[in-house]
Amino acid sequence: MDFLQPNVASYLMVSAAMFALGVIGVMIRRNGIVVFMCLELMLNAVNLALVTFSRMHDNATGSMLVFFVMCVAAAEAVVGLSIVLALFRNKLDIDINKVNIFQW
Amino acid sequence: MVALYPLIILLPLAGAALNGLGGLRWAGLRRNESLVGLIGTACVAIPFLVLLSAFFAYPGQPVTFTLFSWIQAGGLDISFSYTLDELSLLMGLIVTGVGALIHLYSMGYMKGDPGYYKFFAYLNLFIFAMNNLILADNLLVMFLGWEGVGLCSYLLIGFWYTDMDKSEAAQKAFIVNRVGDFAMLLAMFWVYNAFGTLSFSGIEEGLRAAESGGGLAAVFGNKLTWIGALVFIAATGKSAQIPLFVWLPDAMAGPTPVSALIHAATMVTAGIYLMARMNLLFLATPEVLTVVVVVAGLTALMAALIAVTQTDIKRVLAYSTVSQLGFMFMALGAGAFTTAIFHVLTHAFFKACLFLGSGSVIHAMEHTHAVKDPQDIRTMGGLGKFMPSTSRTFWISTLAIAGIPGLSGFFSKDEILAHVFFNGYTQPLYFAVWAVGTLTAVLTAFYMTRLAWLTFNGTPRFHAEHAPHESPAIMTAPLWILGVLAAVGGYIGLPYIVGEGKFHLLNHAWLEHRITNRDLHHAMEVHHTMEYFLLALAVLISVGTVYWTVNFYRKHELAGDNKVKSFFGPLYRLMEGKFYWDELYDNALVKPFFRLGRTALQWVDTRLVDGTVNGVGMTAGGLGEFFRKMQTGLISNYVTIIGAGVVLMIAYLIFG
Numbered sequence: 001m002d003f004l005q006p007n008v009a010s011y012l013m014v015s016a017a018m019f020a021l022g023v024i025g026v027m028i029r030r031n032g033i034v035v036f037m038c039l040e041l042m043l044n045a046v047n048l049a050l051v052t053f054s055r056m057h058d059n060a061t062g063s064m065l066v067f068f069v070m071c072v073a074a075a076e077a078v079v080g081l082s083i084v085l086a087l088f089r090n091k092l093d094i095d096i097n098k099v100n101i102f103q104w
Numbered sequence: 105m106v107a108l109y110p111l112i113i114l115l116p117l118a119g120a121a122l123n124g125l126g127g128l129r130w131a132g133l134r135r136n137e138s139l140v141g142l143i144g145t146a147c148v149a150i151p152f153l154v155l156l157s158a159f160f161a162y163p164g165q166p167v168t169f170t171l172f173s174w175i176q177a178g179g180l181d182i183s184f185s186y187t188l189d190e191l192s193l194l195m196g197l198i199v200t201g202v203g204a205l206i207h208l209y210s211m212g213y214m215k216g217d218p219g220y221y222k223f224f225a226y227l228n229l230f231i232f233a234m235n236n237l238i239l240a241d242n243l244l245v246m247f248l249g250w251e252g253v254g255l256c257s258y259l260l261i262g263f264w265y266t267d268m269d270k271s272e273a274a275q276k277a278f279i280v281n282r283v284g285d286f287a288m289l290l291a292m293f294w295v296y297n298a299f300g301t302l303s304f305s306g307i308e309e310g311l312r313a314a315e316s317g318g319g320l321a322a323v324f325g326n327k328l329t330w331i332g333a334l335v336f337i338a339a340t341g342k343s344a345q346i347p348l349f350v351w352l353p354d355a356m357a358g359p360t361p362v363s364a365l366i367h368a369a370t371m372v373t374a375g376i377y378l379m380a381r382m383n384l385l386f387l388a389t390p391e392v393l394t395v396v397v398v399v400a401g402l403t404a405l406m407a408a409l410i411a412v413t414q415t416d417i418k419r420v421l422a423y424s425t426v427s428q429l430g431f432m433f434m435a436l437g438a439g440a441f442t443t444a445i446f447h448v449l450t451h452a453f454f455k456a457c458l459f460l461g462s463g464s465v466i467h468a469m470e471h472t473h474a475v476k477d478p479q480d481i482r483t484m485g486g487l488g489k490f491m492p493s494t495s496r497t498f499w500i501s502t503l504a505i506a507g508i509p510g511l512s513g514f515f516s517k518d519e520i521l522a523h524v525f526f527n528g529y530t531q532p533l534y535f536a537v538w539a540v541g542t543l544t545a546v547l548t549a550f551y552m553t554r555l556a557w558l559t560f561n562g563t564p565r566f567h568a569e570h571a572p573h574e575s576p577a578i579m580t581a582p583l584w585i586l587g588v589l590a591a592v593g594g595y596i597g598l599p600y601i602v603g604e605g606k607f608h609l610l611n612h613a614w615l616e617h618r619i620t621n622r623d624l625h626h627a628m629e630v631h632h633t634m635e636y637f638l639l640a641l642a643v644l645i646s647v648g649t650v651y652w653t654v655n656f657y658r659k660h661e662l663a664g665d666n667k668v669k670s671f672f673g674p675l676y677r678l679m680e681g682k683f684y685w686d687e688l689y690d691n692a693l694v695k696p697f698f699r700l701g702r703t704a705l706q707w708v709d710t711r712l713v714d715g716t717v718n719g720v721g722m723t724a725g726g727l728g729e730f731f732r733k734m735q736t737g738l739i740s741n742y743v744t745i746i747g748a749g750v751v752l753m754i755a756y757l758i759f760g
Contacts, residue, residue, distance in 0.1 A: 023747055027740045035739070100737025 011052040018045035032084045032094035043073045109169045112151040119147025119228035127221030134221050141211035144224030152200035187241040190618040195238040198452050202369045205582040210361040212578040230256035242303040253371045254281045261358040270357040277351040284341015291334035298327040311384045332392035339375025345403045356418040360463030368425050369452040376432045380441040383619050397437025401540040404430025408547035413680040416479045417462045420555045439622025440523035442615040446597045450512035453593045454501035457586035461498035468572035481558045488560035490572045493580040495560040497587030502556040504590040506549035507646035512594030518642045526627040549649035557657045
């Protein structure tokens with residue numbers, strides 16, 4: 001059952017899958033909150049990859065960078081959710097395809 | 105004393121700046137007419153005094169002073185540097201002397217005009233430009249003055265610019281002058297090409313060196329002819345000769361002191377001054393001088409013929425100016441440069457006096473409120489008893505210009521005709537020009553006497569509620585000074601035959617140190633008796649014509665004009681129509697240009713220029729219209745494109 005043993009490749013595969021899920025979610029979903037969650041998913045996929053490489057090289061720099069990403073993600077969640085809230089107040093809807101008001 | 109010389113140039117400029125800018129800034133100065141006038145007059149009178157002292161302290165060699173270096177480029181080195189020599193001193197004295205008198209007169213004439221300060225600023229600016237023109241030691245600084253006087257002339261002709269006719273006259277003067285100025289520029293290019301310098305002394309040295317070296321033709325080829333011809337064309341513009349004289353009669357739209365200062369006494373002599381200054385060059389190009397003398401003769405005769413028919417007092421004087429300038433050019437064409445300057449001097453006195461007198465008359469006629477046009481001599485007559493000073497000085501100057509013996513015009517005009525005549529022994533063409541000149545002298549005596557008589561004598565032809573009155577002393581004083589000068593100014597240049605040249609002061613004792621004339625001694629010695637004959641003829645012509653004309657108009661008054669008309673027959677219509685020069689230019693140049701302009705507007709501008717500009721705009725717009733479709737506003741589209749881009753970039757990094 002060697003292939004069930006966790007190794008670098010499997011961590012990275014999970015990371016890549018999460019990232020792909022996130023991208024697809026942002027591309028096809030219209031609900032603002034879901035799009036937002038997909039963005040978080042992509043960030044966390046990156047975090048996973050960073051931690052993996054950090055352990056592999058036995059170097060703390062990667063792990064440290066993860067904290068920065070988390071900080072950014074938290075800040076982004078605050079700003080993003082406020083936008084969604086403001087959107088809802090104005091349009092009673094959070095469908096992001098309906099906010100193309102700056103388009104020609 | 106030499107330290108004061110820059111004042112000659114700088115004071116008029118300072119006066120122009122003070123009156124012009126100061127008047128613009130401070131309403132108090134603008135309203136204080138006597139202060140403005142005093143500043144203006146002082147800024148011309150002081151340079152006159154400086155020049156006078158320079159004249160008496162003249163060391164016999166040119167005095168040069170430099171203000172600052174202007175252009176230094178390669179071999180070209182041009183400074184604001186000025187030379188006081190016999191010629192420029194004399195011209196400077198004329199310009200500032202007559203100029204100061206006219207400034208004084210203007211203080212009375214322009215009283216109450218809303219543009220009073222502006223008028224004096226322009227006049228001072230004109231004196232500044234004119235001093236630049238005559239004192240400059242190189243062609244470029246001279247050209248600065250040359251253009252400057254043109255500008256001031258434009259500003260002053262159009263001084264009452266709200267009147268469309270006057271404004272148009274100003275434009276005409278400026279545009280016609282530009283033609284001559286263009287020739288002047290070309291002449292300067294040729295001079296630099298031929299001599300490698302623009303300074304007058306450099307040109308003179310170059311000519312002397314070439315003459316003693318390989319000969320003029322070998323060194324310069326036909327360049328000298330080109331320079332001479334171009335300078336002459338330039339001179340026809342400023343000094344109103346055929347074919348560029350048409351602006352001068354129209355220039356009478358300006359205030360009368362302007363006509364006196366610029367369009368009679370000073371600016372119009374610029375061309376004559378320049379040709380006299382370049383005397384060596386013209387002596388080296390006799391073919392150009394022949395053209396000059398022919399053009400001059402035609403101009404003098406034509407303008408005199410037109411003057412006979414005119415009824416506007418200023419227009420008669422204007423055409424008389426053109427005619428007298430023709431006499432000066434005749435002298436130049438005969439190679440008698442000093443004689444031309446002599447006539448410039450005497451003409452400045454009597455013509456300034458005549459113009460100022462006409463201004464005085466116009467004022468008086470305006471005051472009567474009885475006539476439609478205060479300049480029309482048909483509604484004047486008998487003014488002599490109302491305005492004795494104006495009448496007397498006007499008559500003195502009229503007799504001077506007619507060439508009555510003893511008055512200034514007699515000496516200079518006789519000298520001109522004599523020089524033209526003695527040239528005839530080597531070139532018979534000059535005999536013909538002499539005949540034309542003599543005929544013109546007869547006409548001059550006739551039309552000037554007619555003008556003076558119809559204005560001041562006979563019975564009044566107006567019905568005045570207010571009698572016309574004499575002008576104030578500030579206007580009559582300059583009239584008397586100029587009148588006296590017009591009478592006695594000729595004695596500085598008595599004919600050569602009086603005392604064998606001992607009293608030939610202007611030429612022998614003064615100008616000939618600087619100016620070389622064509623050598624006519626041989627002809628003059630061989631045909632010595634002809635000089636007496638010419639003198640006698642001149643006396644006979646002037647006295648006879650004036651006497652006859654006075655009697656003629658005393659008998660017929662205004663009806664005399666009809667008799668003149670029938671005497672000239674069909675020619676009279678041509679003369680009255682001013683030989684249709686204006687119509688010729690209008691049809692040959694002005695209208696075709698307008699037509700060309702309209703065609704250009706219709707086709708070139710609306711189609712070609714606008715088409716190109718609009719085409720560029722529409723292309724950009726169309727492309728934008730196309731590309732903005734990409735901006736769907738749907739986030740998923742953008743994300744897809746970004747994602748695809750990232751994939752492509754990674755693929756390029758891995759496989760590329």
